[in-house]
Amino acid sequence: MRGTTNVTVQESTTGADPKGGRPVLPSRGRQRPLGMGETTLTGGFWATLQQTNATATLAHCEQWMEHLGWLANFDRVADGTTGPDRAGWSFADSEVYKLIEALAWEHGRSGDQVYDDAVRRLTARIARAQDADGYLNTCFGHAGQQPRYSDLEFGHELYCTGHLLQAAVARLRTTGPDDLVAVARRAADHVCDTFGPDGLPGICGHPEIEVGLAELGRALGDSRYVEQARLFLDRRGHGTLKDIPLGRAYFQDDEPIRTAGTWRGHAVRALYLSAAAVDVAVEQEDPELLAAVERQWANAVARRTHLTGGMGSRHQDEGFGEDWELPPDRAYCETCAGVASVMVSWRLYLATGDVRYADLIERTFFNIIATSPRSDGRAFFYANPLQQRVPGAASDDDAVSPRAEGGSRAAWFDVSCCPTNVARTLATWHTYLATAGRHELTLLHYAGARIEAELGDGRIVSLEVETDYPRDGLVTVRVVRAPEGPVALRLRVPAWARGAVLDEGGRRRPVEPGLAAVDRALDPGEEIRLHLPMTPRFTWPDRRIDALRGCVAVERGPLVYCAESVDLPEGTELDDLTVDIRAEPLDQDGRVTVRVFRNHRRDPEPAWPYGTSADGGGTSTTASTELALVPYHRWAERGPTGMRVWLPIVHPAPVGSP
Amino acid sequence: MRGTTNVTVQESTTGADPKGGRPVLPSRGRQRPLGMGETTLTGGFWATLQQTNATATLAHCEQWMEHLGWLANFDRVADGTTGPDRAGWSFADSEVYKLIEALAWEHGRSGDQVYDDAVRRLTARIARAQDADGYLNTCFGHAGQQPRYSDLEFGHELYCTGHLLQAAVARLRTTGPDDLVAVARRAADHVCDTFGPDGLPGICGHPEIEVGLAELGRALGDSRYVEQARLFLDRRGHGTLKDIPLGRAYFQDDEPIRTAGTWRGHAVRALYLSAAAVDVAVEQEDPELLAAVERQWANAVARRTHLTGGMGSRHQDEGFGEDWELPPDRAYCETCAGVASVMVSWRLYLATGDVRYADLIERTFFNIIATSPRSDGRAFFYANPLQQRVPGAASDDDAVSPRAEGGSRAAWFDVSCCPTNVARTLATWHTYLATAGRHELTLLHYAGARIEAELGDGRIVSLEVETDYPRDGLVTVRVVRAPEGPVALRLRVPAWARGAVLDEGGRRRPVEPGLAAVDRALDPGEEIRLHLPMTPRFTWPDRRIDALRGCVAVERGPLVYCAESVDLPEGTELDDLTVDIRAEPLDQDGRVTVRVFRNHRRDPEPAWPYGTSADGGGTSTTASTELALVPYHRWAERGPTGMRVWLPIVHPAPVGSP
Incomplete structure (x- = not known):
């Protein structure tokens, strides 16, 4: 198998991780990820984010889930008081599991007992809700609820279980086997018994069980779990699920993962699935499957990925869209898709040692993962567009945001997958720092x-x-x-x-x-x-990205920059600016600037916006002046604002010759 | 009242229209629409479409509705056999009414008894389903169904009733009062009784009842119906409906119509509402209300309308999106929004005599209404994007298309509002031909x-x-x-x-x-x-339309043109082309051509699509060659194809100086 046989790095099959814990630990591969016992952050950009995550975000998430009754859902199942008024969406359980995972990693990282206590407290509530046969879900299968596995397309039962298994992996690799691990093993065994080769031939509408089973299998040295993950992977793509208005590509049930050419449909679904596929390929020495994910990565990164590393161009289905469909304003770039993209790239890097994957991880870390949380760790972006025309509403930290848009970070969401995903990623950030090979x-x-x-x-x-x-x-x-x-x-x-x-x-x-x-x-x-050269630079889009034609972006090091309307003089709007590309962007003591022309508008009356003149809309231009840009990851930190990553240029360069 | 008091044109208050019928007949206004007795098409573009509509589309629609059980829904209510397995969406009744309206107009136009027979046949089935108090809906209020008006946000009950009233207007103005008119009067009286000043303070999530009530009121000379329409209009915009994930702007319940600055939310909803507002403004001599719609028209046409006249830039909510958000690829431009746009502009033209409204009507007629039906009148576009990257699937005339996308016309849709909307518009097309004033x-x-x-x-x-x-x-x-x-x-x-x-x-x-x-x-x-000068011309977008920067379109007369991939030489893709704008487009015996450069691609391996070079993607260019364009309204008539209205240019002109 290409690139995966030269080093066998598995260190334990009993679960506890002698290196102090890490989310991914393949049995073999070009590179071994360091554990938490091998790396410590001592300061700087990520140490600050990690500290804020520990001291603010984790408690914030638990408080919201308690407040909204997502935790009480488990108590009600345990107490036999379920009913039609269950709190949250069908996948609310998964948020609890992702929080436990984040707490477990933070305990592993810091050794602080408070996080261990929180894990134990939450585990106790969860464990009480587990059915005798290992089934654990607060939305299905109890009094007043739909039967188990009666809505595989959208019920998210196996999805939730997958996150439970990932939480158990975090616990196994930091404290060793405990009650949570026991709960997870029973749940995993139930899944294998129910959906095994002789069981129900179904799959979950939202991939996640696969990656959870694969990692739990690795952590426990139990190949049955890995094999069940493979079975789920290979069942998918044959019209196994019912068709839906968005089409089966939405949940990657349109084409088998081994033959698909690129990522498509719902971005988080596609990426969680691919992460699991790399795990299975590595564990089962399946070069065809690894090559399939590498191909899909290459094609999607070349044609379906935004400058920030963000993935997903459509709000309608939180999906990829087509090749070259990369609109900055309607870019969805869900924070969770950033997390999932890192999951896939990390696994591919470990398997192959190819630094292209690490390049994309860094881009995604700085421009998606770091963008989502507000500086205080108590509000988050869900979608991460590259252009905001109208400033969002001022955030209300006591409100649940109904929608994944708006231009301001929200304390919590109706669908609140992103905060806990950011939390579990930040708690383990240092395990991505370096890897070891043989010598x-x-x-x-x-x-x-x-x-x-x-x-x-x-x-x-x-x-x-x-x-x-x-x-x-x-x-x-x-x-x-x-x-x-x-x-x-x-x-x-x-x-x-x-x-x-x-x-x-x-x-x-x-x-x-x-x-x-x-x-x-x-x-x-x-x-x-x-x-490393940190001079700011202009970045140009491929000519086939229609939505970016005639624009440049500014980057400095790994950071994408943007212009915010709060930095413009009174009476000027972002739409009025064009960049003078004859002047390179400057770094003035850390302040990145470009020179811009301000185009005076001359349309007092609204008029048909298409005409025979190339200056459509009618503009005249001043001498260029300096405009300060801000790192994209910190946009909207000064209140609601308009924002642009891609800035129109005065003299668009030819997109070809002559 | 500005522009509406100089001529009073009402000719009848008894319903029957001495001029042979027309959908809109205001009591006053600058211009009086001609009736079917005053105009006849003798041949050409629209006569052909009208004939195909009569001979193919009307029967096609009835057959599909019979096949899918949408007609039988009425029989089941009449027979007391309703249940949870009712066919179609909640708004399926409205399709039947729109078909009856189209049939009634076609009977009025052609005098052919076959259409009269069809109206009578369908009326008989509908009439049997009407409850004793005038309520008529096959989805609510009967055994096994939700109670009446228990889901005003999405139940579409009043929406359906509105279409019933419009069908009755068609009948009133072509044959005079009949059973359908009697049914409609009872339904309208029920609505007034239920939702009048002392009744339920609700409104329908989908505007339409307002325009139906206003026109029926005009046709019958019954001011109570017009007043009920006004009441619905003024109730809206105060958070009258429940909030929904898409926000109240989706159904224009975010701001009163009198103060709103532009159209927003779901396009068809916004436009039906505005059409009704013009009717009420004219009938009740309400200059504030008329000015509000004129303002919204002006702003939305200047900043939220595609070159084709298409409205709606978002698939997610079938909605307008923000100012300057006009992506060609994800343009929604629902056919029904085109119909609704004509409805609003026509009413504004009649009230004011301003030909800007007629300009937009012509643009919409040729590039949206005429685009939807296939040449044989048996398949339709629902969405009308201005760019298709990947050719759609070949159409299957026996299948119901689940989605409003795909790049090929579909015989029928799961949500099939467009075919009947096209049908009723084409049947009356000649009544938009000319108008009369005093002299x-x-x-x-x-x-x-x-x-x-x-x-x-x-x-x-x-x-x-x-x-x-x-x-x-x-x-x-x-x-x-x-x-x-x-x-x-x-x-x-x-x-x-x-x-x-x-x-x-x-x-x-x-x-x-x-x-x-x-x-x-x-x-x-x-x-x-x-x-009229029919030389093809380049058309440039306003510089603020980000999605069109660096592109031109070609128009000839009222027609927008497009390039189709089926016209390209083997091995060339639409993305490879740039237009040589130094050569004007040509008309060669009706064949419109531009000169294009073909950009050789040199990316055998997928690569990160953002870089430091302005030729991102890397291209070199041949000498320019000729490319034939086709009228947009006939795209995809030769099978699935890629398509572009907006074509990238070789040397983008400066969007300002210097």
């Missing part, structure tokens, strides 16, 4: 951190990373402890970082995007410095 | 026709129009019979027709867009010739 250690992301990693050959490398990235492009790696003999140290040079320089062993040398290599014995105390 | 006759649209109109002063003008419009720009108006004294003959010169020439009374003179005037006595036998 090599690869730094993928740059943050202030301590790393003490065990290589595949058993040797230990201990490093300290100092950096103010992404504010600054200097990354200093200090060797704290070095093993005997040569070490293959790798530093990822992001795809955008042309002109990067590596300063090590007494010499400075240019390094290309990809992996910069240091192949030698390391000296304790020595410093290796990577200089 | 004037205005020709609004050009088609082979005979017109014998009575002016407001009682004099008769009789004309024959000969033209091959829109294939040719020559319109010959022959005076058949002329009254004593001067006549104010007006010929609309469309807004696009710069360079038009009027040849009359022995002289040729240039005429500007607007109304060309002939103010003199007419001589029987004389010919007045209008030459």
Whole structure:
């Protein structure tokens, strides 16, 4: 199998993770993810987000779920008082499980007992609601409810179970087996018994059970769970579910995953499914299945992905849309699709060692995952459009937002999948920092951190990373402890970082995007410095992206920038601006600026907006002036505002010659 | 009241229409619409469509409704056999009523007994289902059904009743009072009794009852119905309905119609509501209400309308979207919204005499109404996007299409509002041809026709129009019979027709867009010739329409043109083309062509589509070659195909200076 056989990295089949926990731990692959015992953030961009997640977001999520009765749903099943007035959507249980998963990881990360207590408290309530045969769901199968598995298309039962299994994996790998793990095992066994080769031939409308089963199978060394995941994967794509108005592509039941060419339909569904497919491909040494996901990744990233890494162009079905359908204003780019995209890319990177996957992860981390939570960790973006024409309403932190739009972060949503997804991702962010191979250690992301990693050959490398990235492009790696003999140290040079320089062993040398290599014995105390070029740059879209024609964006390092209407002079609107591309964007002490022309409007009366003149709408232009941009991930932090990532240009360059 | 008091045109308060029938007959206004007894099409574009509608579409619709059980729903109510398995959506009754309306108009137009028989046959089945108190609906209020008016947001009960009243108006104005009219009166009285000033304070989630009540009130001279329409109008916009996930703007319950600035939410709902508002404003001499609709029309036409006249930019809610949100690929432009747009513009034109409204009507007629039906009248477009990236599936004439997308016309839809809406519009198309004022006759649209109109002063003008419009720009108006004294003959010169020439009374003179005037006595036998310039032209979008930046469209006369992938050489895709705007589009014996460059693709491997080079995607270009375009209204007539109205240009012109 391509790229997955050279290193076998599985360290335990009993569940507890000697490296301190990590969400994904394949049995084999090019790269082994470091565990929480091997990496610690010491400060900077992600440490701040991780700290806010721990101190604000986790309690915020639990409070909302208690307030809305999503937790009490479990008590009511346990007490036999279910009825037609159950709180929340059918998938509300999954939010509880994602919160438990996040709490478990945060306990594993910080060792703080408060998170362990919370897991135990929530586990106790959940466990009481489990039926004798292992079935656990608060929406189906009890008095006054629809029968179990009577609505596979939209009932989300197996989806919820999948999140329960992921929560149990977090617990297994941080504290070892406990009550939650026991509940999850019973639930997983029930699923295998019910939907096994001789059972119901169904699948869940929302993939997730597959990735939960695969990881629980890995964590417990139980191949039956992995095989059940494979069975679900291969059952899909044959019209197994009922047709729906949005079509079977919505839940990827239109074509088998092994033959499909690209991602389509509901983005989160497509991506959770692909994450599971990589897991199964790796565990069962199935190169066809791995190649299928790699192909779908490549095609969707080339033609169905926004500059931010965001996926999903349609509100109607929260779906991908077609190739080149990438409207900035109606970009959906659900936060959860960002989480799911990281899940897929991470698994592909571990299997193949290809840094393209890490490039997309970094882009998605900085421009989707970091964009969703408000600075205080108590409100979130659900959709992440690249253009906001009309400023959203001021947020009301006491209200449940009904919709995935609006231009301001919301404290909670009617469908509130994103906050807990962000929470579980941030709690494990440091486990994406670096990976180990047989003799090599690869730094993928740059943050202030301590790393003490065990290589595949058993040797230990201990490093300290100092950096103010992404504010600054200097990354200093200090060797704290070095093993005997040569070490293959790798530093990822992001795809955008042309002109990067590596300063090590007494010499400075240019390094290309990809992996910069240091192949030698390391000296304790020595410093290796990577200089990433952080000059702001214009970014142009492929000519086939109709919705972006005649526009440029500005990026700096891994960050996408945007213009906000709150930064414009009175009487000017975002639509009035065009960028003077003859002047490069500037970085003035961390403040990124472009020069813009302001186009005076001359339409006092509304008029037909199509005409025989190329200046349609009629404009005249001032001399260019400076406009400050802000990182996209911090937009709308100063209140409701209009926003544009893609800025029209004065003199659109030819899209071809002559 | 601005523009509505100078001429009172009401001719009858007993229902039957001495002019042979017309859908709209205000009591006053600048212009009086001609009736079916005053106009006849003699050949050409619209006569063909009207004939196909009569001979194919009407029977097609009845067959599908019989097949799907939508007609039997009435029998089941009558027989007391209703149950939970009722066929179709809650609004299926309205399709039956729209079909009856179309049949009644076609009977009025052609005098063919077969259509009268069909009306009687269907009326008999409907009448049996009416409850003793006048309530008539097959979805609510009977055994096994929800109670009456228990779901005003989405139940569509009053919506259905509104269409019943419009069908009755068609009957009243063609045959006079009959069983259908009696049924409709009872239903209207029931609505007034139930929802009157002292009744339920509700409104229907889908406006339509208002326009039905207003026109029935006019046809019967019953001001109570008009007043009930006003009451519904003024109740709306105060959060009268429950909030829904899409927000109250979806059904225009977010802001009163008198204060709203533009159209928003579901397009058909917004437009039916506005049509009713014009009716009420005219009947009750309410200048504030008329001005509100004029303002909303002006703003929405300037910023929320596609080049085709299509309205609605979002699939999610079939809604308008925001100002400048006009994506060609996801343009919804529902056929019914085109019908509804004509309804509003027609009423505004009659009230004010402003030809801007007629301009939009013509654009919508040729590019939305004429686009929907297949040439054989047995399949229809529901949505009318301006770009189709991936050719749709080949149509299956035996299948019900679940969705309003796909790029091929469908025989029938799960939600099948469009076919009957097209049918009732085509059956009355000739009543939009011309209007009469006190001393004037205005020709609004050009088609082979005979017109014998009575002016407001009682004099008769009789004309024959000969033209091959829109294939040719020559319109010959022959005076058949002329009254004593001067006549104010007006010929609309469309807004696009710069360079038009009027040849009359022995002289040729240039005429500007607007109304060309002939103010003199007419001589029987004389010919007045209008030459409209039919040279194809490039059309540019307003710079604020982000989705169209760097593109041009081609129009010729009232027709929008498009490129279809079936016309491209093997191996070329629509995305590969850019238009050479240095060469004007040509008309070669009716074949419209542009010169295009073909951009060779050089991306054998999928790659990240954003980069530092302005030729993103990488292209090189051949010498330009000729490409034939087709009128948009005939796209996809040669099978599934990709399509573009807006074509990228090689050298985008500056959107400002310098």
